[in-house]
Amino acid sequence: MSCTVPDPICSDVAVIGGGIIGLSIALEAQRAGHSITLIDPEPATGATFAAAGMLAPISELHYQEEQLLALTLASAARWPEFAARITAETGMDIGFRATPTLMLGADAADRIALEDLQQARLRLGLEATRISIREARTMEPLLAPHISSAHLLTLDHQVDPRLAAAAIQKQLLAVGAEREGRGADEVLIRARARELLHQDPTDTASPVIGVVLDDGREIRAPEVVVANGLGALELGGLPHHLVLPLRPVHGDILRLRVPEHLRPLTTATVRGVVRGLPVYVVPRNDHTVVIGATSREDTNAGASAGGVHQLLRDAQVLLPAVLELELCEVTARARPGTPDNAPLLGRVEAANGTVIPGLLIATGFFRHGVLLAPIAARIITELLAGVRDPAFDHFRPDRFSPARQHQESA
Numbered sequence: 455m456s457c458t459v460p461d462p463i464c465s466d467v468a469v470i471g472g473g474i475i476g477l478s479i480a481l482e483a484q485r486a487g488h489s490i491t492l493i494d495p496e497p498a499t500g501a502t503f504a505a506a507g508m509l510a511p512i513s514e515l516h517y518q519e520e521q522l523l524a525l526t527l528a529s530a531a532r533w534p535e536f537a538a539r540i541t542a543e544t545g546m547d548i549g550f551r552a553t554p555t556l557m558l559g560a561d562a563a564d565r566i567a568l569e570d571l572q573q574a575r576l577r578l579g580l581e582a583t584r585i586s587i588r589e590a591r592t593m594e595p596l597l598a599p600h601i602s603s604a605h606l607l608t609l610d611h612q613v614d615p616r617l618a619a620a621a622i623q624k625q626l627l628a629v630g631a632e633r634e635g636r637g638a639d640e641v642l643i644r645a646r647a648r649e650l651l652h653q654d655p656t657d658t659a660s661p662v663i664g665v666v667l668d669d670g671r672e673i674r675a676p677e678v679v680v681a682n683g684l685g686a687l688e689l690g691g692l693p694h695h696l697v698l699p700l701r702p703v704h705g706d707i708l709r710l711r712v713p714e715h716l717r718p719l720t721t722a723t724v725r726g727v728v729r730g731l732p733v734y735v736v737p738r739n740d741h742t743v744v745i746g747a748t749s750r751e752d753t754n755a756g757a758s759a760g761g762v763h764q765l766l767r768d769a770q771v772l773l774p775a776v777l778e779l780e781l782c783e784v785t786a787r788a789r790p791g792t793p794d795n796a797p798l799l800g801r802v803e804a805a806n807g808t809v810i811p812g813l814l815i816a817t818g819f820f821r822h823g824v825l826l827a828p829i830a831a832r833i834i835t836e837l838l839a840g841v842r843d844p845a846f847d848h849f850r851p852d853r854f855s856p857a858r859q860h861q862e863s864a
């Protein structure tokens with residue numbers, strides 16, 4: 455450990471935020487040899503808790519998001535190895551399943567919309583095959599007979615984000631204990647980060663040297679990663695010139711148990727557009743399915759009755775037996791949205807163009823937190839080692855800051 459102050463809460467890297475992004479960064483940085491302090495009052499209870507865990511760069515493709523697509527594809531390619539390694543390390547199955555995704559249209563307009571998207575996919579060289587309704591129903595006999603179109607996406611898989619988060623946390627604590635002799639309450643600080651600690655307390659562009667917690671305790675670390683999603687908006691001490699344009703995009707998501715006589719409800723992830731609205735049904739190993747997810751930009755952080763109604767109504771258009779399932783859980787969480795739907799990821803430049811030492815940002819993952827976790831972890835760990843890949847400059851966290859935009863337009 456590079457810490458020199460006589461403070462027990464001290465490590466090479468402090469990660470603020472214990473969602474799937476913060477956890478994965480902490481894990482990868484720990485594997486690279488750094489000692490880690492992870493700061494979160496309740497790890498994996500935010501967007502990670504809600505997430506369905508679709509690893510779906512192809513079915514999540516939206517027009518004009520080619521840069522983001524490169525990142526999602528790169529991360530999807532890392533998931534099999536990422537999942538296998540955490541399973542080997544912890545003995546925990548994290549629900550990684552290389553099962554395919556079926557993309558369905560409900561009515562004629564949905565079919566046209568999905569066919570347009572299919573053309574865009576083919577132009578980008580993405581693997582997606584139009585199949586007949588008969589073929590789709592042979593694969594998944596419980597699909598509704600009257601769907602209008604079907605595409606098979608064999609490369610869009612899934613993982614269980616709750617299991618993945620639990621396994622990563624277990625591994626972080628185990629290595630912290632074995633390699634560094636640190637207790638669980640030193641590796642994982644269950645408190646809220648209040649502000650960044652700067653070398654010059656009067657200058658938010660000076661090097662970051664740690665984190666102050668809500669209860670006044672200080673965590674010292676020469677590198678601090680801000681990975682607390684929307685919580686970054688409340689964190690003090692971020693450079694004054696840094697604009698993090700995060701906004702909450704609420705999602706309602708359901709978990710349902712499939713009764714024995716309907717198993718499996720589906721083996722593939724079923725995604726659909728039903729009268730213009732997206733819906734997905736993700737089957738789990740434990741005979742539950744996850745149905746999601748609405749996108750609400752209202753102020754209602756709790757579950758929306760209208761959202762739940764919409765999800766059940768639309769899911770049963772694709773899979774009528776959905777209405778016979780046991781509804782076990784209704785969850786609502788906010789995704790950290792950004793203006794271009796892409797994450798804010800990397801180091802930050804001060805207004806004078808020099809990098810601020812000790813500060814890394816990893817937030818704004820919007821709909822893609824689970825999918826992007828392995829690549830985010832890699833990018834941040836490489837930055838910790840002083841390696842910056844220009845391929846990822848597009849996602850730099852200060853791209854919306856006026857000073858940066860002036861530099862780019864000059």
Ligand code: GLY
Nearest residue numbers: 705746747821822
């Ligand atoms: N990635 C799926 C969602 O945000 O609903």
